[in-house]
Amino acid sequence: EVQLVESGGGLIQPGGSLTLSCAASGFTVSGNYMSWVRQAPGKGLEWVSVIYSGGATYYADSVKGRFTISRDNSKNTLYLQMNSLRVDDTAVYYCAGSAKRYFAFWGQGTLVTVSS
Amino acid sequence: DIQMTQSPSSLSASVGDTVTITCRASQTFSNYLNWYQQKPGKAPKLLIYAASTLQSGVPSRFSGSGSGTDFTLTISGLRPEDFGTYYCQQSYSIPYTFGQGTKLEIK
Numbered sequence: 678e679v680q681l682v683e684s685g686g687g688l689i690q691p692g693g694s695l696t697l698s699c700a701a702s703g704f705t706v707s708g709n710y711m712s713w714v715r716q717a718p719g720k721g722l723e724w725v726s727v728i729y730s731g732g733a734t735y736y737a738d739s740v741k742g743r744f745t746i747s748r749d750n751s752k753n754t755l756y757l758q759m760n761s762l763r764v765d766d767t768a769v770y771y772c773a774g775s776a777k778r779y780f781a782f783w784g785q786g787t788l789v790t791v792s793s
Numbered sequence: 794d795i796q797m798t799q800s801p802s803s804l805s806a807s808v809g810d811t812v813t814i815t816c817r818a819s820q821t822f823s824n825y826l827n828w829y830q831q832k833p834g835k836a837p838k839l840l841i842y843a844a845s846t847l848q849s850g851v852p853s854r855f856s857g858s859g860s861g862t863d864f865t866l867t868i869s870g871l872r873p874e875d876f877g878t879y880y881c882q883q884s885y886s887i888p889y890t891f892g893q894g895t896k897l898e899i900k
Contacts, residue, residue, distance in 0.1 A: 712889070714837075721880065721891060721892075721893050721894045722829075722831075722837065722880055722882070722891040722894075723891065724882075724888055724889040724890065727887070727889070735887045735888075737888045738794075738888070771836055771837075775839075777842070777884075778884035779827040779839060779842040779843075779882070779884050780829070780839060780882075781839050781842075781848065783836035783837060783838070784836065785836055786836055
């Protein structure tokens with residue numbers, strides 16, 4: 678059974694940094710497309726970033742230059758390093774993965790609240 | 794960026810009804826179109842990928858069709874557990890954009 682478990686969310690002040698983790702089991706992070714998708718309170722889904730199996734990374738314009746997606750193959754874990762956080766980054770962050778360019782498997786989400 | 798526009802934004806239907814949700818893309822692409830169902834407080838669930846392929850374990854009352862710029866999700870024989878918000882998403886080009894969602898209420 679595939680499980681993706683996010684952690685690392687919390688309350689952070691504007692301008693601060695946070696790193697989210699997504700630990701996978703029953704699924705190989707390095708061999709699949711892995712994305713972060715977020716959802717602001719009461720809003721729709723917004724794709725944030727993807728890392729391809731070959732290592733290429735891409736970002737939404739709204740986070741480019743501030744967020745970094747990475748993975749640790751030995752830990753089978755996906756990360757999202759978030760810097761210069763803004764109030765409008767407040768959202769539930771989901772990791773999602775699949776062998777193809779859709780999101781077959783999702784974690785339960787972790788809430789990031791950016792507020793002073 | 795490819796913009797995805799869903800219609801309607803919300804709908805209410807009765808058990809047994811057939812409902813159709815439409816997703817229109819701002820530019821044409823082949824079949825890199827996916828559909829998700831989300832229930833309150835839960836992660837989204839993949840229903841359909843590549844426009845018309847049913848994800849494993851998803852009931853056959855869900856179906857998808859379309860190509861180019863116009864895609865549809867059809868639920869035939871609505872069941873009470875089908876309430877929630879439905880999203881389309883294109884995976885043709887970065888950024889992988891979602892539609893704004895269609896909230897389905899069961900009467």
